[in-house]
Amino acid sequence: MDIKHYMQTLGRQARAASRRLARASTAEKNAALEAIASAILRDKEALLAANARDLEAARAAGLEPALLDRLTLSPKGVDSMAEGVRQIAQLPDPIGEMSDIKFRPSGIQVGKMRVPLGVIGIIYEARPNVTADAAALCLKSGNAAILRGGSEAIHANRALADLVQEGLRVAGLPPEAVQVVETTDRAAVGELITLREYVDVIVPRGGKGLIARLLAEARVPMIQHLDGNCHVYLESQADPEKALKIVENAKTQRYGTCNTAESLLVDRAVAATLLPPIAQMLSEKGVEIRGCAETQAIVANARPATEDDYYAEYLAPVISVKVVSGIDEAIAHINQYSSHHTEAIVTENHTLAMRFLREVDSSSVMINASTRFADGFEYGLGAEIGISTDKIHARGPVGLEGLTSQKWVVFGNGHVRA
Amino acid sequence: MDIKHYMQTLGRQARAASRRLARASTAEKNAALEAIASAILRDKEALLAANARDLEAARAAGLEPALLDRLTLSPKGVDSMAEGVRQIAQLPDPIGEMSDIKFRPSGIQVGKMRVPLGVIGIIYEARPNVTADAAALCLKSGNAAILRGGSEAIHANRALADLVQEGLRVAGLPPEAVQVVETTDRAAVGELITLREYVDVIVPRGGKGLIARLLAEARVPMIQHLDGNCHVYLESQADPEKALKIVENAKTQRYGTCNTAESLLVDRAVAATLLPPIAQMLSEKGVEIRGCAETQAIVANARPATEDDYYAEYLAPVISVKVVSGIDEAIAHINQYSSHHTEAIVTENHTLAMRFLREVDSSSVMINASTRFADGFEYGLGAEIGISTDKIHARGPVGLEGLTSQKWVVFGNGHVRA
Numbered sequence: 001m002d003i004k005h006y007m008q009t010l011g012r013q014a015r016a017a018s019r020r021l022a023r024a025s026t027a028e029k030n031a032a033l034e035a036i037a038s039a040i041l042r043d044k045e046a047l048l049a050a051n052a053r054d055l056e057a058a059r060a061a062g063l064e065p066a067l068l069d070r071l072t073l074s075p076k077g078v079d080s081m082a083e084g085v086r087q088i089a090q091l092p093d094p095i096g097e098m099s100d101i102k103f104r105p106s107g108i109q110v111g112k113m114r115v116p117l118g119v120i121g122i123i124y125e126a127r128p129n130v131t132a133d134a135a136a137l138c139l140k141s142g143n144a145a146i147l148r149g150g151s152e153a154i155h156a157n158r159a160l161a162d163l164v165q166e167g168l169r170v171a172g173l174p175p176e177a178v179q180v181v182e183t184t185d186r187a188a189v190g191e192l193i194t195l196r197e198y199v200d201v202i203v204p205r206g207g208k209g210l211i212a213r214l215l216a217e218a219r220v221p222m223i224q225h226l227d228g229n230c231h232v233y234l235e236s237q238a239d240p241e242k243a244l245k246i247v248e249n250a251k252t253q254r255y256g257t258c259n260t261a262e263s264l265l266v267d268r269a270v271a272a273t274l275l276p277p278i279a280q281m282l283s284e285k286g287v288e289i290r291g292c293a294e295t296q297a298i299v300a301n302a303r304p305a306t307e308d309d310y311y312a313e314y315l316a317p318v319i320s321v322k323v324v325s326g327i328d329e330a331i332a333h334i335n336q337y338s339s340h341h342t343e344a345i346v347t348e349n350h351t352l353a354m355r356f357l358r359e360v361d362s363s364s365v366m367i368n369a370s371t372r373f374a375d376g377f378e379y380g381l382g383a384e385i386g387i388s389t390d391k392i393h394a395r396g397p398v399g400l401e402g403l404t405s406q407k408w409v410v411f412g413n414g415h416v417r418a
Numbered sequence: 419m420d421i422k423h424y425m426q427t428l429g430r431q432a433r434a435a436s437r438r439l440a441r442a443s444t445a446e447k448n449a450a451l452e453a454i455a456s457a458i459l460r461d462k463e464a465l466l467a468a469n470a471r472d473l474e475a476a477r478a479a480g481l482e483p484a485l486l487d488r489l490t491l492s493p494k495g496v497d498s499m500a501e502g503v504r505q506i507a508q509l510p511d512p513i514g515e516m517s518d519i520k521f522r523p524s525g526i527q528v529g530k531m532r533v534p535l536g537v538i539g540i541i542y543e544a545r546p547n548v549t550a551d552a553a554a555l556c557l558k559s560g561n562a563a564i565l566r567g568g569s570e571a572i573h574a575n576r577a578l579a580d581l582v583q584e585g586l587r588v589a590g591l592p593p594e595a596v597q598v599v600e601t602t603d604r605a606a607v608g609e610l611i612t613l614r615e616y617v618d619v620i621v622p623r624g625g626k627g628l629i630a631r632l633l634a635e636a637r638v639p640m641i642q643h644l645d646g647n648c649h650v651y652l653e654s655q656a657d658p659e660k661a662l663k664i665v666e667n668a669k670t671q672r673y674g675t676c677n678t679a680e681s682l683l684v685d686r687a688v689a690a691t692l693l694p695p696i697a698q699m700l701s702e703k704g705v706e707i708r709g710c711a712e713t714q715a716i717v718a719n720a721r722p723a724t725e726d727d728y729y730a731e732y733l734a735p736v737i738s739v740k741v742v743s744g745i746d747e748a749i750a751h752i753n754q755y756s757s758h759h760t761e762a763i764v765t766e767n768h769t770l771a772m773r774f775l776r777e778v779d780s781s782s783v784m785i786n787a788s789t790r791f792a793d794g795f796e797y798g799l800g801a802e803i804g805i806s807t808d809k810i811h812a813r814g815p816v817g818l819e820g821l822t823s824q825k826w827v828v829f830g831n832g833h834v835r836a
Contacts, residue, residue, distance in 0.1 A: 019753065023777050096776060102798065108787050110797050113775065117809050196633075200809055215614075221639065221810045242832030249834030335437060344828075357531065357827055358514060359441050369526050369830025378835065379528050379826065380520065391535050391618055391823040392639045393811040405809040408797065409775055410762075412787025414660030416667030417796065 006183065007191035010146055011198025013176040014119045018144035021177045022116050026093040028171050029140055033089035036167030040082040040132065043163060047078055050155040051128060058126075058152045071126045071152055081132045088136040091382040094400045095142045098409065106418070109411040114404050116142035118200040121192045121220065122385075125206045126150030131160045134205075135178045137385050139168075141403040144177045146199065148192055151184030158182060193218040203398075205386055223394050223402065225386045227313040228258030228341035230371040233330045233356070234274050235347035236267040242368055243346045247278050249370040250344065252285045256315050258387060259342050259364075259374040263310060263320045265330045271323045272298055287317040294323035310337045327352050331359050338362055340389050342374040342396075363389055363396035424601065425609035428564055429616025431594040432537045436562035439595045440534050444511040446589050447558055451507035454585030458500040458550065461581060465496055468573040469546060476544075476570045489544045489570055499550045506554040509800040512818045513560045516827065524836070527829040532822050534560035536618040539610045539638065540803075543624045544568025549578045552623075553596045555803050557586075559821040562595045564617065566610055569602030576600060611636040621816075623804055641812050641820065643804045645731040646676030646759035648789040651748045651774070652692050653765035654685040660786055661764045665696050667788040668762065670703045674733050676805060677760050677782075677792040681728060681738045683748045689741045690716055705735040712741035728755045745770050749777050756780055758807050760792040781807055781814035 021029075040047065051073040058071055073081075094114050101111030120143045122134045131149055138145035149157045157180050165175035181188050193202055193214055202222045204214050211224055232250050234243045250261035266274055271294060279289060279299040289295070290305035302321065309320040310333075324330045334343050344366040345356040353367045364374040374397065376384025381399030388394045394402035439447075458465065469491040476489055491499075512532050519529030538561045540552045549567055556563035567575045579598035586593045599606050611620055611632055620640045622632050629642055650668050652661045668679035684692055689712060697707060697717040707713070708723035720739065727738040728751075742748045752761050762784040763774040771785045782792040792815065794802025799817030806812045812820035 019777075019779075022779070104796065104798055106791070106796060108784075108791055108796075110791075113783075115776075115779070118779070215637075219633075221808075239832065245832055245834055253835060358533075359437075361437075361440070361533070361536070362825065364826040364828060365531075366526075366828035367830060368832055369828050370834040372835040373524070373526055373528075373828055373830075373833070374826070378522065378524060378526075380522055390639075395823055396826040405813055407780065408782040408792070408814040410782060410784035410787050410791055412785060412791075414657065414663055414786055415791070416663055416788040417671060417790040 003183065003185055003187045004191055007181075007188055007195060008198075010179050010181065011119070011195045014144040014146050014179060015198045017174040017176040018116065018118050020174050021139070021144055022095075022142050024142060024173055028173060029093065029142070030089045032139060032167045032171035032173050033085050033136055035170040036132070036136070036164050037082040037085040037089070039163040039166050040078060040085065040160070043159070044075065044078045047156060047159050048073060048075065050159040053155045054126075054153050063152060067126065067152070071128070073128055073156060077129060081129050084133055085136045088140050088383055091140060091400060093140065094404050101411075106415060107412070108415050111409055112406040113409045114401075115407050117403055117405050119144045119146065119198055120403060121146045121148065121195070121199045121202045123148045123189060123192065123202065123204045123206065123210065123214070124150065126152035128153045128156035128160060130205060131157050131180065132164070134385065135164045137383055137400060137403060139178060141400045143403055146179050146181065146192060148181040148189060154184055190217060193220055196220055203385055221393070222390075223386065223388050223398060224390050225388060227339045228260065229263065229311065229313045229337065229339040230259060230261045230341050231263045231265060231334050231338055231343045232261045232371065233265040233334070233343070233345045234267060234270065235327060235330070235345055235349065235352055236269040237349040237352070238267070238270065238274065238346040239348055240274055240277070243274055244278055244281060246344065246346055246368070246370050248281055250372055251282065251287060251319050252317075253372050255317055257372070259371050260315070261319065261371050262312060262314050263322070263337070265322050265324050265333060268294070268323050268325055271295070275299055275321070282319065285317070287319055289319055289321055291321040292323055295321045313339065327355060331356065335361050341387065342366065342371045344369060344371050363387070421601065421603055421605045422609055425606055425613060426616075428597050428599065429537070429613045432562040432564050432597060433616045435592040435594040436534065436536050438592050439557070439562055440513075440560050442560060442591055446591060447511065447560070448507045450557060450585045450589035450591050451503050451554055453588040454550070454554070454582050455500040455503040455507070457581040457584050458496060458503065458578070461577070462493065462496045465574060465577050466491060466493065468577040471573045472544075472571050481570060485544065485570070489546070491546055491574060495547060499547050502551055503554045506558050506801055509558060509818060511558065512822050519829075524833060525830070526833050529827055530824040531827045532819075533825050535821055535823050537562045537564065537616055538821060539564045539566065539613070539617045539620045541566045541607060541610065541620065541622045541624065541628065541632070542568065544570035546571045546574035546578060548623060549575050549598065550582070552803065553582045555801055555818060555821060557596060559818045561821055564597050564599065564610060566599040566607055572602055608635060611638055614638055621803055639811070641804065641806050641816060642808050643676075643806060645757045646678065647681060647729065647731045647755065647757040648677060648679045648759050649681045649683060649752050649756055649761045650679045650789065651683040651752070651761070651763045652685060652688065653745060653748070653763055653767065653770055654687040655767040655770070656685070656688065656692065656764040657766055658692055658695070661692055662696055662699060664762065664764055664786070664788050666699055668790055669700065669705060669737055670735075671790055673735055675790070677789050678733070679737070679789050680730060680732050681740070681755070683740050683742050683751060686712070686741050686743055689713070693717055693739070700737065703735070705737055707737055707739055709739040710741055713739040731757065745773060749774065753779050759805065760784065760789045762787060762789050781805070
């Protein structure tokens with residue numbers, strides 16, 4: 001089939017379905033989500049079988065172990081997929097919320113109403129659990145979705161698409177509200193990201209390579225997620241105990257997450273006292289330290305850090321360390337080297353803490369807390385479709401509200417403009 | 419000079435200045451704005467002389483009268499330019515506002531802080547008053563600005579840029595916070611809209627041709643403003659007096675504005691009673707009516723409307739009219755033909771009014787009020803940099819808040835993630 005024509009058809013169908021979904025009641029949307037969750041549990045064996053076919057092909061193609069791991073659906077994984085869909089059903093419906101309704105001197109009343117974005121294209125790796133999750137988030141927020149998962153997961157994704165569309169039908173909603181791209185042809189992505197007429201926003205969930213390609217080619221706005229080069233800055237009045245605890249948690253709780261700290265800044269005044277216990281803790285956990293000359297003078301086993309180290313998102317047991325002269329250098333360093341994801345200051349000084357909070361240009365800025373908190377669930381969003389490092393539209397963890405827009409509403413009684 | 423290099427330099431300077439501006443106090447920003455307003459009044463004669471040079475060149479080049487009109491600065495125009503800058507100084511500072519700060523079960527407190535976008539590129543026609551206005555809005559919202567006005571206004575824009583930079587210096591802020599592109603080479607626009615590293619958002623203020631070009635070439639996100647094909651729908655329970663008043667105001671108060679009604683939908687049940695007095699009013703004002711067959715049967719002097727008429731933004735004394743079978747057809751017609759700017763329903767029926775409010779997919783939706791109210795000042799924003807017909811980021815009239823973003827802030831006391 002002609003890919004251009006195929007994607008145009010998906011787009012047109014999604015746009016039509018989005019009109020119906022935008023006016024769907026909360027009860028209708030929740031009924032669809034409950035039906036999807038039940039269908040996933042009912043067809044657990046079939047889903048696992050579809051996944052087994054994907055895994056077999058992936059192994060034959062020599063897919064890397066880490067990717068095979070993400071591709072794998074366990075029986076427990078299917079259960080939590082269904083549970084995730086149910087949890088989204090239980091979240092408050094963001095759509096239709098009216099706010100800031102105020103009378104104006106002209107006599108009209110003006111405010112805002114929260115509405116869906118319309119059609120959302122989601123491009124992600126070969127992870128079948130994202131299919132259920134993304135479908136549920138789009139549905140709850142009243143958006144139609146076009147899902148393009150990694151081609152290695154095509155059998156599981158097709159099986160899931162059938163269950164999602166069954167759930168939509170059960171609730172009296174159009175099945176085209178959630179469509180999975182059924183071809184593994186990579187040209188489909190190129191079409192999806194340029195379908196301005198039918199797609200309102202693209203949410204990419206994947207590695208840097210994917211995002212770089214989309215950035216270069218997309219004609220549709222994106223809620224992008226770049227890397228997380230997160231910093232912890234130990235200010236001169238940092239409480240040593242809090243400093244140790246926060247660095248330990250931020251760096252070592254999990255190495256592969258985007259909110260993991262990759263770089264540590266320490267005030268010169270306290271470097272000699274704060275760094276040794278922290279270096280010992282890191283070494284005991286097998287974390288390699290790459291530091292500036294001053295760090296190396298204090299920490300015997302520190303290797304030299306290059307300029308590239310300060311830009312790096314290691315996603316591994318490695319941390320860069322730099323001794324700085326004070327908060328000005330710390331903020332300047334972060335605003336220069338950070339990926340603008342999440343940064344934390346550890347200090348007991350209120351004035352400096354508030355300066356850091358205000359002047360650091362990242363999507364999350366924290367005082368005396370671990371960068372690992374940067375997460376939709378920890379922030380109380382109830383769900384998360386990704387973490388945006390963009391400033392436009394949604395910034396930081398993106399939940400249901402990030403998939404909506406606000407229009408202006410005006411209440412009059414025959415009012416005209418003078 | 420090499421344009422690419424020149425624009426890169428402007429971008430780098432703007433980025434550096436934006437860091438300082440982001441942490442500028444309200445008093446500093448207001449002092450700069452007051453100094454700019456005073457300098458504009460002080461140098462009124464010089465500004466008028468610079469404008470006279472622009473006008474002379476434009477006349478010699480055979481510029482159209484409408485464009486010459488926009489290019490012209492009158493002594494009164496200079497006064498209101500300064501007054502506009504002062505009004506922006508008096509608006510509340512949106513930056514630093516914290517909201518929704520809530521404790522989470524983990525013990526951290528999470529909320530949002532309003533921050534500038536960073537660097538804003540503004541591309542506009544040869545209208546020197548936009549230079550002062552755009553500079554003031556960006557400055558107040560803590561953003562650095564790169565202004566690219568139509569080349570016909572280059573002398574006035576350069577003179578204004580000097581005054582703006584003088585005001586910034588007086589307040590101790592970096593003059594590079596507002597830079598006017600000093601070349602008339604059109605390649606500068608191409609560079610500006612692809613400077614992803616240094617420019618956070620582009621705000622185009624201009625005609626459809628400009629926007630279409632930017633849409634095709636921009637690599638920087640845009641707050642775009644497309645055309646305004648606004649509708650008034652007279653529902654079957656419309657109050658005839660309100661209907662007449664609202665159509666008169668929406669269509670005839672001003673013909674050239676984007677919130678002017680260009681299309682009228684009338685419920686079949688009331689077409690024969692509502693249309694004749696409205697048609698008479700329109701004809702008396704010299705407005706040409708282009709209608710469907712049913713309209714033509716009721717309104718003797720109506721000309722036939724083509725499909726193109728229903729898509730048209732006339733910006734002229736012409737209106738398209740269509741008789742519809744009810745609210746379903748009205749909403750479907752609007753969502754199909756509208757430019758998603760502003761639409762109004764006239765009805766006394768609450769249920770239908772609320773359906774219209776919810777289901778019409780436009781940036782402003784109104785009940786019993788004239789579309790002419792869609793305006794930043796009428797909505798209470800205090801200022802307006804444009805009206806967005808996008809759904810991403812800012813929708814409808816964009817004031818200071820539309821030039822900001824929100825980052826997450828977290829308050830802890832040594833908290834780590836479990």
